[in-house]
Amino acid sequence: MTSNVFTRDLTFILGGARSGKSAYAERLADESGLPVTYIATARIGDAEFAERVRHHRERRPAHWTLVEAPLDLAGALREADHAGHCVLIDCLTLWLANLLCPPEATHDETAALSCEATQAFDAFDRALADVRGKVIVVSNEIGLGVVPLGSVTRLYVDELGRLNQRVAAASTHAVLMVAGVPLALKG
Structure with a gap:
């Protein structure tokens, strides 16, 4: 008897600045042999950051297909995700910054945005739960x-720590990058 049980393929890659996490994620996506959609969450705010984006x-x-999703990450994932396809999301750190610190917000308004961020996290959780293809975050x-x-x-x-925990819990694989070396945490 053949099983039709679906197994989610969700890889979560964590690391510090310049740890090699994006390059490693790109390599995994490329080696998957699947069509790839790259979801970028960055907003370019200055020339130095524009140079970082250009390098990526x-x-x-x-x-690879590029989708820019500085705010609606759940919607972008739902749109890009298909069986036999790979979606690479880079990165949650910038997405959270966009949610909590929009360019037009004042310092006092930032804490109030936490509720909106929580709603965005919940939508992202639901999108991750429904993935059909290979997803790398x-x-x-x-x-x-x-x-x-x-x-x-x-x-x-605090919010990034909570977000990372949520994604790690949903993931089938989790990797911590240190000095360009992947350390398996899960899967």
């Missing part, structure tokens, strides 16, 4: 240092 673009294969691990001084920064670190 040049490193990716030209035939990249995020920064920023909770290994000291407790930040400012309340907005503490809110950001």
Whole structure:
């Protein structure tokens, strides 16, 4: 008897700045042999960041589909996800920054946005639960240092930690990148 049980293929890649997490995720996507949709969450705010984005673009294969989703990550994932397809999301760190610190928000408004972020997280959880293809999600691990001084920064670190835990729990594989070396955490 043949089983029709679906097995989710969700890989979560964490690491610090310049740990090699994006390059590793891109390599996994490329090696999957599947058509790839790259979901970018960045908003370009200055010339230095534009240069970082340019570097990422040049490193990716030209035939990959690019979707920019600075806010509606759940919607972008639902749209891009198909059986026999790979979706690479890079990264949750920037997505959270976009949710909590939109360019037009004042310092006082940022904490109030946490409720909207929670709704976005819930929608993303549901989208991850329904994936049919291979999905690779990249995020920064920023909770290994000291407790930040400012309340907005503490809110950001706390929310990213919670978001990372949610995605790791849903993942079939989790990897921590350190100095370009992947360390398997799960799967």
